[in-house]
Amino acid sequence: MTTADPTSVDTAGRTARTPQTALLETRDVVVTYGGVRAVDGMSLRVRAGEAVGLIGPNGAGKSSFLATLGGQQRVSSGHIALDGEDVTGLPAHRRARLGIVRTFQMTSEFGGMTTFENLLTAGVGVEGASLANVVLHRRRQREIEQSARARVWEVLERFEATHIADLYGRELSGGQRRLVEIMRCLMRSPKVLLLDEPMVGVAPHLVQRLVGDLKSLRDEGIALVIVEHALEVVQELCDHVNVMGLGKLIAAGTYDEVVRDAAVQAAYLG
């Protein structure tokens, strides 16, 4: 992720389509909660096949900014574009259809479903099995379900996770849960995968495995945007690291570049 080219997004948020156009681009994104300016003018670009880290001290605005990318948080001002198209006003489910998908920690509802069912529900949602479809087009619904079932097995095999297909969410280890969360996103064939602390609760010996899985997604061309406090993970996984402090981008570059930056050291110490 790099800072935005100021000429690339016009005032209506449209981006000129050039070979250099970023897959995901934000321009001057601001989020305010009451009087708190949690995100204060974030302009970033993310290319396809790039793993981008978002780091910074507690309260820097990372999660709020990530939520604006996924559409879970409305921006107070600014623009967000995917593939050159302005998506700023789109709700999360419409962005997900366009390819911006965010991992969510499994809630208790998921604990009562098997891994297979967890993935299936994510997959059936993709093709828009609305209530109307279910009621009016049963055959179409069966086709959607059949293709989603095939996709579930594809995803489980790709992550060597067929052995957890019949385990309930509540029976999974922390690392397996994180994997299911990522696999649920994969059911939606994302272009951009947003991850908020993907390594929380993962046993140390499984972190490497999950990092490897994320690298393989990146190498297939999916853009990853990762908020992560575990800096060794950021160092290993991310091609580009953005550091936030008090809502603003205070440094950007490779991991080695940003950790040497005086402003970054001051933000972490201060």
Ligand SMILES: Nc1ncnc2c1ncn2[C@@H]1O[C@H](COP(=O)(O)OP(=O)(O)OP(=O)(O)O)[C@@H](O)[C@H]1O
């Ligand atoms: N829903 C909310 N209502 C009011 N203030 C909020 C809300 N969410 C976050 N904030 C505030 O916005 C600022 C940024 O919070 P945010 O969670 O985005 O930061 P963060 O960098 O992700 O922090 P952490 O690393 O601790 O998760 C903080 O001052 C926080 O208290």
